[in-house]
Amino acid sequence: MMDNASKELYEEVIESGLCTLCGGCTGFCPYFVIHEGRIVRLHQCKITGGQCYQYCPRTPTDMNAISRHIFGIPYGEYEIGIAKEVFLARSTDPEIHQKAQDGGVVTSLLSVALTEGMIDGAVETKLDDEKVPHGFIARNREELLECARVSYEPSPVLEAINHLPKENSEKFGFVGLPCHVASLSKMKVSPPTNRANIENVKLAIGLFCGWTLSHGFHQFLQERFNLSKAIKFDIPHHPAHSFDVYTKSETQSVDLDEITPFINKACSYCIDMTAEFADISVGSGRTMFKGWNTVIIRTKAGAEMLEVAKSRRAIETQPIPAESLKNLKRASLSKKKRSLQNIISMTGGVDDLLYLGISQNLISKLLE
């Protein structure tokens, strides 16, 4: 396994339908690129022990090792992972509020971190004119605001880190989905030697994620909408059943049932809804708290960030009602159980869980 590289990555992950299109394997080498929602292997690489394979979130992943590295304890079933604190929050900045997807907490936190010199840039996702997501490093408030919206398409965020030259010594914040954070965590557990120091990523913010839309979804959007005019995409929570595309003047909707066929199959093998290895995880406030974010503080770095943001009055918070927390935990646990079943039905047994390295104890518990 230590010898595995591009060929194995291509066969085990990309061709097997496990690729989340996170960009972990692109940007660093000339052999893999992301193109129109596919990871493409351009040339044959003969290296053994490739970093593409090592840092992919869907190659064998020792969850205990990552958990020990980040939290000092092995990986256990905590429904939403290790949480120091869970609450609701929103930005106090009206401009951020207006431009953000939900409560604007991510943009506010990073804005404070930039202003305070805690980071020099934020590794984020930016949509281009045609609303194709790309990895991007935002180095000021304007650029942060350009990255405030989500697209529901997978973004090769990690490509932006992989692109950094070795001698780069800037400090970064990072915003990604659970798969992005998983890849970043694998890099942190065994840091790459011939690229920019991964320890310079000081703060990892994970976004809650159920699935992304890929494999022809962008073409579907292109055919239906004038994407250059779109300013926001949204999937409003129950009881709505639509995918909404906002322009400055109007909102167009398509039935959610038309969208679901584009859900990346790889997402059905993911057990992490809340980005459990992030410093701070952020999701929407759902229907009950529209315009708010659900926030999970997981690490010391996350807690410090929160304190600074609070002291600068960049965000306001309120406790999360017990019922909402219960719902969040139930949703997260349900994804874990469902995905584990999906993995088992793909491999034919618990002896082979594809990439997932978790304890026997945990497997039994999730299968109950």
Next chain:
Amino acid sequence: MSNIEIDAPGTTQLLLGNEAIARGALEAGIGFATAYPGTPSSEIMATLAPIAKKMGIYAEWSINEMVAFEAASAASLSNIRALSSMKANGVNVITDFLVNLQMTGIKKGLVLVVCDDPGGMTSSNEQDTRPIAKWLNIPLLEPSTAQECKDMTKWAFELSEELGMVCMVRSVTYLSHTRGNVRFGRLPEETKKAHFADFYDIDDPQQSKYTCGMQFHPYKQSEVLLKRFSKAQGHCEGSPFNSYNGPNTPDLIIFTSGICWTYATEAVKILNLQDRVGIVKLGTTWPLPEEFVTRHLERSNKVLFIEEISPLVEQSVMELAASLPADRPRPTFYGKRSGHVRAWGEQDLNLVIQSIATVMGTSYRSRQSSNAEYQSTLKEVAKTLPARPLTFCPGCAHRASFWAIKIALQLDGRNGFVTGDIGCTAMGMISPGSFQVRTYYAMGGGVGIANGFGHLNQFGFSQPVIAVCGDSTFFHASIPGLINGVWNKSNFTLTILDNSATAMTGFQPHPGTGITATGETGKKVSIEAICRSLGVSVQVCDPFDLTDTVNTLLKVMRNEGNATVVILRRECELVRARRERKKPYKMYVDSSRCIGEECGCNRICTRVFSCPGLVWDRDAGKAVIDEAVCEGCGLCAEVCPQGAILKEAL
């Protein structure tokens, strides 16, 4: 270049076989010469063209062999001796015309010189053209030496005129490209006057000799042809180019022709069998000089045939032997049929020695093969020699073109592929062309076969097809294929790799260059104007702009249901370098940035991109520029993922 045009009878010059052929044509007093470039034939026109004006000859590089030969025929029909030269593949191109020209016959001497390539060293195959001469009843002469190249070419014109039919002179790579002493004859001093006579005889239209006047009764013309050809027999019978050398009653008699005669002669000497083995050298291999052959067949009860590629002499002599009366002796025949002579590839001295030794039952071990020390030294030396695979020249635009095509096909992701063509672009099959070419047959075959792939969609075929041809190949045979694709709405992209030269064969001009064989300014023909006139979408890219080329190809591949054209234009680097005599960039590697064998690079520059100007310093573990080889094109700077290869404008 040898001084082949001097009028100094009796003097001797060291000439290439092909130069000797050109001299032979001069001594025969040709007024017209045409050719299409093709190794190993190209030097014939390359020798004639520069002196054509001075010698009062019209010489041209034609668009293809067919037009070349047709044009030469016009001269012959108009009372001017004409020469047309080509490689073996070219004869396939002219065959239709040739079959019909045989029906009408010609007027002044018309000689078709064909240079075959046994072993296929510089060809797509090792076709033997001689059977075409036998099939079409064309007198066939096979020189063995440079002297004979000259003498037999000259004689071929006389024979052609005498018989009223085209004559073929057949050379091979080894003969065309080897120098030998040639004793010059006289250059004729006659005034040539062209006139297309006998076009139409108003009193007796049936006598309209030089046109296809009999086309409604071709079988009648066949009879005329056979009668005409039967006269050839007599001329061959007495020809001094057929000879026998050996004892009166040898144990073994060898029948051979062309370059193989030199191998056989030397082999018999080395084996010290001069007293036991005789050699019949055939200069006129078709028609066979039957009496001459029969006479020598009777000398021995063992007959061995030494020839390259096809068993033409072998089969013809065996046919003749089978027709002899029953009381004549029946020798045992050895050759390709019996397995004593290798049936493919070039012959060489060692092979011929082995064949003779086997038939004679003598053992032979060469000094080299029996010397253990020599053999072990050979192995040691072989280890130190680097492998030298075929490659594009440093700075070649085709490397960039195939790199872009590969990336575009991978990004497209529908298992698209390239149908290839003849010329430098054929190297798209191997490493320098990123292994992209999947089919490779004949001039124009790339776009031709793409026509078919592009119509398979109704059977579930969904792979994009990129047909590739060079600029000269486009003019030669690709235009009909493109028109057919446009007309029938076939789904392919014709990618013309326009390096503005017939590079593979030595930079002969073509219609796109606008320069003629004799260096004059002709009319320049625009590739894109031709394509655009068909109403097809035409994009022109510089292949060195990799991003633009990749994006253009990606876009046109999606243009389903239509043939499209992309011209990837950049001048052949060798032509540019020769003209400008300086490199555009100084290239160098910042070794602190080069990560070479590490993950993140894996030597993409020297292992995958593999331009000869980039070399791998094993000791340092870094890429370096080989300044003696690098042309300074700057392309590798675009390919290096670490930005370690830098270019500095000069």
